[in-house]
Amino acid sequence: MKTTISEVHKYVGEEVTIGAWLANKRSSGKIAFLQLRDGTGFIQGVVVKNDIGEEKFANAKGLTQETSLYVTGTIVEDTRSPFGFEMQVKDLEVIHEATDFPITPKEHGTEFLMDNRHLWLRSKKQHAVMKIRNEIIRATYEFFNNNGYVKIDPPILTGTSAEGTTELFHTKYFDEDAYLSQSGQLYMEAAAMAFGKVFSFGPTFRAEKSKTRRHLIEFWMIEPEMAFMDHEDSLVVQENYVSFVVQSVLENCKLELGALDRDVSALEKVQAPFPRISYDKAIELLKEKGFDDIEWGEDFGAPHETAIAEAFDKPVFITNYPAEIKAFYMKPDPEREEVVLCADLIAPEGYGEIIGGSQRIDDLALMEERYEAHGLSGDAYKWYLELRQYGSVPHSGFGLGLERTVAWIAGVEHIRETIPFPRMLNRLYP
Template identity: 60%
Template sequence: MKPVIRISQSAQYENQEVTIKGWLYNMRSSGKVRFLLVRDGSAIIQCVVVKSEVSDEVFEKTELLTQESSLIVTGKLVADKRSPLGYEMHVSDIEIVQIAKDYPITKKEHGIDFLMDHRHLWIRSKRQHAILRIRHEIINAARQFFNERDFVLVDSPIFTPNAAEGTTTLFKTDYFGSPAYLTQSGQLYAEAACMAFGRVYCFGPTFRAEKSKTRRHLTEFWMIEPEVAYFDLQDDMQLAEEFVSYIVQTVLKNRRAELETLERDTKILENTVPPFPKIHYNEAVEILKKHGVDFPYGDDFGGADETILSEEFDKPVIIHHYPAEIKAFYMKRDPQEPQFALAMDMLAPEGYGEIIGGSQREDDYDTLLQRIREHNLDEKDFEWYLDLRKYGSVPHAGFGLGIERTVAWITGTKHVRETIPFPRLLQRIYP
């Protein structure tokens, strides 16, 4: 029996006979030689079938193969400097598992709607495969970062009785006769957990019912949210820049091949190391005015504003001290400048916009109760949240990083719909 390997393990089996189980990505012929590009999910390898070196039966099988047919290939792995992998296989045997008929995604140009309708197949292509490999690396790096710093993962619920970011973007559902909502954020529960463990993070899907069609919005996206006891805004910003730098440098280290497949210019990524520029909201408004933007002071920044601001810097920029009136009820106000919230956003460079939003949280019971009332929220829904300010309240802070926007920036992908395996958009819930 020949060892069954993943293509990515080829270097470990140089000059050995091995078996690979995968799918035909592409094929070309040159006389009595067939060149099969075989993928198995880990990489793609060229498998060379020479008529004089295999049985007639094996060579005839190559005539039957079509794009995305599944097959098992056995042969000798040899070094080849021309190959992106560095190796190719000289085939001795082929077993056909299934012949694919009329595979719909071909070399011709396809419209985005067609590709999205066939997303279950589109993710097999080189570009989409590279993007999703990098997504995996980003998620893995995020977990490693927090594990190395003694954070505890605490999963937050998807069904919630209340809003974290405002009631207008909630997906409402029936929960055995009572109203419930799909979570907008795991933050409130992470706050409870950080009072138990000191340092925590939650990671999971979040949902926003915004009727937005921009390239930066999904209705279902994934967010990773750390929360730390005894942290203030300055601590929060430092953690955020260390976190994003760690993720980017890990991708550069481990996913060079995928970045090359995407033809990603990595200069700015390589420059993503602390410290990041940090500017006050007022300074950000002045930058917009300098660029001729008639920006209403006190408003939040839109996508176009974020693009202008981010293009001023050659690495992510953190904007802090937003007007309190436009921020969530749980954000603490600056005691020295109560018109400003101790909040911060991180904007990715190259026009990719906000990838992190965070703040120091309000830790005083009476003040938080007042904020809940000001926002016309039901106090009963937040009794448990208020309890955190009654029993051992401490200063604390945290943030949320959106995985899809981060993937879009690092991979240089224009639209977030390509940064998640099966995107959910305003007018798309298929497949």
């Protein structure tokens, strides 16, 4: 019977064959211990000389790291293993012998590991991070599908900037200028006017020359947009969504969180509702914490976000930022027009902003004023104005950065480990 490591629990006491790679090995006298991986998980194969014969035992001891092979043996329970099972090996068949695999069990420098990212992905911790990323994606689809959202795919090539920024990758689109998308939001607003509740999931690009541990040049965004929803309605969706994703990872990625030595007690507290603090109160809190230079009207940096998050044991919404430091499309607070109906969701433990969201301007005249104030081209944004011209409604939306969310949930320090092949300021290889 051929199976995978993730399925061996079905075959306790039975003999099965697994196609695998040798991650590591050690031997002790007449017993060899093979650390096997097949992409679905890791399992230990125990090779006993008296059971397998001298020739096959010698072959097992001589296997090199990352050699591919078929391993046949009996599955037994093993309470000492976090996985809970191991294989009593009866036979080995080498498929391809690997030689001089560059990433050994010893410590390696970060740049070396990044240069060998295509091979580093095979390691146990990197495997765990990618499995957690996959679970977040799976849970995202489940949450939005179960709540009546339609997935709509916005274009990656656009003729305009979503937020009026200059940090865009430019290309030629035949005889026109085009840009790699930094957000699908404007297109999702159009989709929401057609389908009510929508979400997108795709790559976005920021030509921001930043080297911090929180930034990537290419990253993935989940961007829901909802017609007939105000700012408060959107905050409830956001906290329920994040809570659902975190609890799904806790339930379905126990082995992976263990492999990363993640403190799950912090994640267990992540259940809606989340605390809210206004921008005004956040300024006061920062001054109390010794940030004497921060003034009203300034945006928050990583140290500010971390200091605010330390006051709470759950993610926290910072609401109602000054209009001057936020995007042109955000709706002003009707009771205080110098601030907008928006919120950033700040993750605990110093991981910073993972969601930015707002209620969008739905009034045509006000949006035209914003166009003029921000110097936006009427031709390029004509279609976006028309969303306010033909049956405009209150609507809200938000964007969650996948990689920052993976870093937080997995407890990974640097965002570069949360995407299979990171694109950073000085890295386009491999």
